[in-house]
Amino acid sequence: MNTPGSSAVLRCSESQCLAGYPINERIYSCRECGGLLDVHYDFSLLPAASELKSIFLNRRVSPRNEDQSGVWRYRELLPFVADEKRIVSLREGATPIYSASRAADYCRLDLIHLKHQGMNPTGSFKDNGMTTGVTQACVLSATAVACASTGNTSASMAAYAARANLRAYVLIPAGQVAYGKLSQALEYGATVVEIEGSFDDAMRIVREIALETDLYLLNSINPFRLEGQKTIVVEMMEQLEWRVPDWIVLPGGNLGNTAAFGKALDELLRAGLIDRTPRLAVIQAEGASPFYSLFKSTDRSRLVPNPNASTLATAIRIGNPVSWKKALRSLDLSNGVVERVSEEEIADAKAVIGLDGIGCEPASAATVAGVKRLAASGVIRAGDSVVCVLTGNLMKDPNYTVGYHTGTLKLDDATETNPIPGRFSNRPVRVSADHQAIRTKLRL
Numbered sequence: 001m002n003t004p005g006s007s008a009v010l011r012c013s014e015s016q017c018l019a020g021y022p023i024n025e026r027i028y029s030c031r032e033c034g035g036l037l038d039v040h041y042d043f044s045l046l047p048a049a050s051e052l053k054s055i056f057l058n059r060r061v062s063p064r065n066e067d068q069s070g071v072w073r074y075r076e077l078l079p080f081v082a083d084e085k086r087i088v089s090l091r092e093g094a095t096p097i098y099s100a101s102r103a104a105d106y107c108r109l110d111l112i113h114l115k116h117q118g119m120n121p122t123g124s125f126k127d128n129g130m131t132t133g134v135t136q137a138c139v140l141s142a143t144a145v146a147c148a149s150t151g152n153t154s155a156s157m158a159a160y161a162a163r164a165n166l167r168a169y170v171l172i173p174a175g176q177v178a179y180g181k182l183s184q185a186l187e188y189g190a191t192v193v194e195i196e197g198s199f200d201d202a203m204r205i206v207r208e209i210a211l212e213t214d215l216y217l218l219n220s221i222n223p224f225r226l227e228g229q230k231t232i233v234v235e236m237m238e239q240l241e242w243r244v245p246d247w248i249v250l251p252g253g254n255l256g257n258t259a260a261f262g263k264a265l266d267e268l269l270r271a272g273l274i275d276r277t278p279r280l281a282v283i284q285a286e287g288a289s290p291f292y293s294l295f296k297s298t299d300r301s302r303l304v305p306n307p308n309a310s311t312l313a314t315a316i317r318i319g320n321p322v323s324w325k326k327a328l329r330s331l332d333l334s335n336g337v338v339e340r341v342s343e344e345e346i347a348d349a350k351a352v353i354g355l356d357g358i359g360c361e362p363a364s365a366a367t368v369a370g371v372k373r374l375a376a377s378g379v380i381r382a383g384d385s386v387v388c389v390l391t392g393n394l395m396k397d398p399n400y401t402v403g404y405h406t407g408t409l410k411l412d413d414a415t416e417t418n419p420i421p422g423r424f425s426n427r428p429v430r431v432s433a434d435h436q437a438i439r440t441k442l443r444l
């Protein structure tokens with residue numbers, strides 16, 4: 001690789017520890033203090049910012065996979081792979097950023113941008129991190145990979161493992177994974193284990209098993225996943241012609257992405273590619289908001305897990321987020337905030353995004369719902385530049401969308417009697433198969 005891979009080390013993310021480990025060690029947390037690890041670089045070896053920008057730009061006209069990938073195109077900022085031939089890519093990233101006027105009106109802002117990570121090969125931002133995670137699995141000569149998942153991680157890992165000819169094992173909470181996602185993991189040949197428990201149970205068990213076996217763990221506690229996810233921010237800045245927005249808004253579940261975004265901002269600053277950081281706003285669903293509670297608490301030294309996390313935005317149905325400490329670090333760096341939104345607010349925001357011609361899954365729509373709240377409370381001002389990250393594709397969870405538009409969407413089918421009202425629901429009309437009947441019905 002034309003970048004210095006040798007400066008990369010693994011380093012404990014706890015500021016009072018910072019223990020270091022070689023980059024090729026298969027380790028997921030610090031042996032000294034149990035903290036999560038970062039991939040750490042000596043960026044003094046980087047080319048100047050202006051040169052970096054033109055390297056990134058010039059790769060756009062190259063036909064090579066690693067140049068077309070919206071992750072590896074920025075490989076100077078993730079120089080942990082010594083040999084480019086090891087890269088496992090599905091041409092991830094390179095996703096569009098849209099301006100969305102209906103969403104802006106809905107939030108009472110002048111302008112809003114939506115960076116659509118649902119336009120990835122498997123339909124979620126997990127691909128940004130899985131290309132780097134699976135590449136590292138290959139560098140370490142792993143033969144099998146594993147993850148716990150609310151759906152998208154398993155879909156993405158299954159696809160990249162298939163590309164790399166690795167066996168894939170996914171642990172998912174039975175009955176709580178949207179069908180679009182489950183179908184992908186099955187199709188890409190992963191061994192799918194449905195456990196009778198929550199995502200948090202799956203997460204705990206797969207961590208234990210990875211320590212006892214040869215399975216290489218590809219949840220977002222794996223720091224190489226976060227390296228790829230950093231590029232979401234890098235690509236966003238490039239698309240904005242390196243003009244830093246006031247806000248980047250993202251949904252918070254396990255908080256890996258929040259951790260990655262903070263690391264990206266820190267490194268972009270150090271590399272001189274930006275001169276200030278945007279503020280991060282992390283949005284959680286009310287029924288699964290332990291990080292919101294932590295943010296509001298006076299004691300931020302301990303997160304109180306929620307064992308009964310519940311939301312129809314299944315991608316963020318997480319009660320015990322593993323990356324909460326790294327996520328706090330991201331908030332500190334960026335003067336960030338955390339907000340939470342109701343099921344109804346998520347559902348309506350998703351439909352509004354749809355009216356801009358842009359489809360996303362429920363967790364993604366929490367961003368626009370959160371912006372609406374933050375704008376109403378004056379935290380975000382009408383003239384602020386705001387980029388929401390849409391994390392997953394509309395097609396991931398069609399049941400949710402049809403349920404919303406037909407007035408049958410309920411948080412819990414068994415206990416809930418009232419469906420979510422749906423301010424923007426768009427019911428199909430049913431008519432007999434008759435030319436005139438259709439014209440009459442539609443008043444055409």
Ligand SMILES: *Cc1c(COP(=O)(O)O)cnc(C)c1O
Nearest residue numbers: 152253254255256257315391392
């Ligand atoms: C994984 C995921 C999230 C949550 O991201 P974290 O990094 O776990 O906070 C949000 N939305 C979608 C669509 C996801 O797949």
